[in-house]
Amino acid sequence: MKLSGAQAIVKALELEGVEVIFGYPGAAICPFYDALQESNIRHILTRHEQGAAHAASGYARATGKTGVCVATSGPGATNLITGIADAYMDSTPLVAITGQVSSDLIGRDVFQEADITGATDPFCKHNYLVKNTKDLPRILKEAFYIASTGRPGPVLIDVPIDVQIGSVNFEYPKSVDIKGYKPNYKGHSIQIKKIAEAILRAKKPVICAGGGVINSNASKELVELAEKCGIPVVTTMMGIGSIPYDHELNLGMLGSYGVYTANYAVHNADLLIITGARVADRAINNPDQIARKAEIVHIDIDPAEIGKNIQVSIPVVGDIKGVLKELVDIVQRGDVDEWGRIIKEKKEEHPPKFPEMKSGTGYVNPKYVLKVLTGLLREDDIVTTEVGQNQIWSSNYLGIRKPRTFITSGGLGTMGYGFPAAVGAKVGCPGSRVICISGDGSFQMTMQELGTIKQSRLGVKVLMFNNTRLGMVRELQKLKYGCRYYQVHLDENPDFIKLFEAYGFKGRRIDDNSQVEEALKEMLSDDGVYLLECRVDPEESTL
Amino acid sequence: MGKHTLSVLVENQAGVLSRIAGLFSRRGFNIDSLAVGVTENPEISRMTIVVDGDQYIVEQVTKQLNKLVDVIKIKELDDSESVRRELVLIKVEANASTRSEIIQIVEIFRANIIDVSKNTLTIEISGDTEKIAALEDMLKQFGIKEIVRTGTIAIERGNKVIKIKNSDEE
Numbered sequence A: 001m002k003l004s005g006a007q008a009i010v011k012a013l014e015l016e017g018v019e020v021i022f023g024y025p026g027a028a029i030c031p032f033y034d035a036l037q038e039s040n041i042r043h044i045l046t047r048h049e050q051g052a053a054h055a056a057s058g059y060a061r062a063t064g065k066t067g068v069c070v071a072t073s074g075p076g077a078t079n080l081i082t083g084i085a086d087a088y089m090d091s092t093p094l095v096a097i098t099g100q101v102s103s104d105l106i107g108r109d110v111f112q113e114a115d116i117t118g119a120t121d122p123f124c125k126h127n128y129l130v131k132n133t134k135d136l137p138r139i140l141k142e143a144f145y146i147a148s149t150g151r152p153g154p155v156l157i158d159v160p161i162d163v164q165i166g167s168v169n170f171e172y173p174k175s176v177d178i179k180g181y182k183p184n185y186k187g188h189s190i191q192i193k194k195i196a197e198a199i200l201r202a203k204k205p206v207i208c209a210g211g212g213v214i215n216s217n218a219s220k221e222l223v224e225l226a227e228k229c230g231i232p233v234v235t236t237m238m239g240i241g242s243i244p245y246d247h248e249l250n251l252g253m254l255g256s257y258g259v260y261t262a263n264y265a266v267h268n269a270d271l272l273i274i275t276g277a278r279v280a281d282r283a284i285n286n287p288d289q290i291a292r293k294a295e296i297v298h299i300d301i302d303p304a305e306i307g308k309n310i311q312v313s314i315p316v317v318g319d320i321k322g323v324l325k326e327l328v329d330i331v332q333r334g335d336v337d338e339w340g341r342i343i344k345e346k347k348e349e350h351p352p353k354f355p356e357m358k359s360g361t362g363y364v365n366p367k368y369v370l371k372v373l374t375g376l377l378r379e380d381d382i383v384t385t386e387v388g389q390n391q392i393w394s395s396n397y398l399g400i401r402k403p404r405t406f407i408t409s410g411g412l413g414t415m416g417y418g419f420p421a422a423v424g425a426k427v428g429c430p431g432s433r434v435i436c437i438s439g440d441g442s443f444q445m446t447m448q449e450l451g452t453i454k455q456s457r458l459g460v461k462v463l464m465f466n467n468t469r470l471g472m473v474r475e476l477q478k479l480k481y482g483c484r485y486y487q488v489h490l491d492e493n494p495d496f497i498k499l500f501e502a503y504g505f506k507g508r509r510i511d512d513n514s515q516v517e518e519a520l521k522e523m524l525s526d527d528g529v530y531l532l533e534c535r536v537d538p539e540e541s542t543l
Numbered sequence B: 001m002g003k004h005t006l007s008v009l010v011e012n013q014a015g016v017l018s019r020i021a022g023l024f025s026r027r028g029f030n031i032d033s034l035a036v037g038v039t040e041n042p043e044i045s046r047m048t049i050v051v052d053g054d055q056y057i058v059e060q061v062t063k064q065l066n067k068l069v070d071v072i073k074i075k076e077l078d079d080s081e082s083v084r085r086e087l088v089l090i091k092v093e094a095n096a097s098t099r100s101e102i103i104q105i106v107e108i109f110r111a112n113i114i115d116v117s118k119n120t121l122t123i124e125i126s127g128d129t130e131k132i133a134a135l136e137d138m139l140k141q142f143g144i145k146e147i148v149r150t151g152t153i154a155i156e157r158g159n160k161v162i163k164i165k166n167s168d169e170e
């Protein structure tokens, strides 16, 4: 079959099972868009390429499939970078396709030329600058394979316009053979046996579950292991949803913004089983101290994560699902009753801090809102968050029951991620209610995507905590910089309700705790786009 | 701390060198030298990288390099079981009164003189780091005007080879 390069890309996307792509056109990617018209693949036109990349990421994290985003050369491509970097930090499978100036002009700084493969090298699992049209089928095959296997991540394909126009005898490879890329899925059985022995020995074991558990669809195995051995589980922010929030063994999120019991458990454990987590500073900021007290098991598909931030005594490289399954089969419960009793006691002594519910303050308490929301959410509802206090409140006070229903920018902490990610999640899971928990600052980073949800008819809901502040930075200035507040005031915020109305969307503002339940019910029962803006006290603390 | 020599087989493609160089700077690893050239298989290049660091650093370098899709294979070469060489060109000041002394030194080191002018001699030497450092030290007194080095390359002694695929051949 003789195809143009552009047609070959479209054909390859179809063969990869791609149903939707998020993108934004421009001159250098026009041949691709021209070919795309002939396909059944849905294209969501975002309002900014950053939105396209984040939407593709939200789609990927909600569905488990690889997200695809497309942009033109130069500024289109550079606008993708934040989204690519975000996906890299959070191990999200993404394929980004960019147009590029004609091959013969590369390197001459012509109009809208940018070295996007060079620029994204640090944040890409791999990238390609396509030199020949005939290479396209192989490169697309490899790109999807690399993005979605092993430790998932973003792969960028930069396609000069002449390569899109050129022709190729299209034959899609059945398999890939990349000499330097052979991810290892099967954990070493001897190592797994060692974990079982360590569990049997341990008096105070703890499991730390990260985003890798969700990526590997290993929640069931995680919960089985915890239950069979009576081991409490703490999660990282990326691991939220890997075990139901109300499971008696779930202690909540660990780390500097985590909950007391989770941190207590990690710091007093004699065995710490880290699965699919990177041990980054926000979660564990004193790895040496912990490693001195506890035996450390680290299970990860990426060998480079093991031993990077914490000294490990039992490393296992492999797919978490398979490793945990094998472990559950052979493991026996140790003598952990006393530990279980201590943990239960600590949990009761330190319940989530809900402030007393006052009326007439002119503010709504966000922690209370999230508690009420938890009771109203269905299991399949998807929540995305922005970054700031809103993110930490959501992590600690919202109850998440299922994996892939809590989508947040963990590693990069990207303000402006949550709203476009909600766009992608809604596209991927049209049957689920999708709620973006937002802050007034973050929302304004990507609020242009209101146009996207209008045009593509996506009933995304926004629950905004409006404290007219960059709340988290303000709090930092309060606690660490002697209350020298500077450049954290957003008192000139727009009227967000009117802004939604300008797009034909509904919105409501509440400023009293007595309104919370009824307003949340109204938002959730509406089937269109809806903004619920909660006025929040700027003094409200993160923890 | 110490010097570690890594032999790295990579795809012989544009962009690979910049990826590897970028990785080193990004992760704060120190390279002493990096030499690269195509192997007996024209699709594969071999890099010899000399890294300065402890065992933790070398492990990190190896693991991070392995994550690059273009990197096919990495092996740390043991000092005693490999041969290492560097080619260095040294331009040294020379006049009628110093020239013969310099030539004598060059002979002792089994180096070559590859260019002569009225007031310079250019010397070519290949050898391991110690030998080159020793020659450099001897020539300092005459005034070194310029040094150019290739970086260390290394190969294992005996039957061993670093090849892709049949890793048991190692």
Ligand SMILES: Cc1ncc(C[n+]2csc(CCOP(=O)(O)OP(=O)(O)O)c2C)c(N)n1
Pocket: A386, A387, A388, A389, A390, A391, A413, A414, A415, A416, A438, A439, A440, A441, A442, A443, A465, A467, A469, A470, A471, A472, A473
């Ligand atoms: C793109 C980006 N820029 C800057 C920051 C630094 N930052 C972290 S939280 C925050 C404030 C967020 O404000 P808002 O969205 O209103 O959330 P709040 O903390 O008030 O809930 C800022 C500026 C960031 N995380 N991301």
Ligand SMILES: [Mg+2]
Pocket: A388, A439, A440, A441, A465, A466, A467, A468, A469, A470, A471
């Ligand atoms: Mg705010």
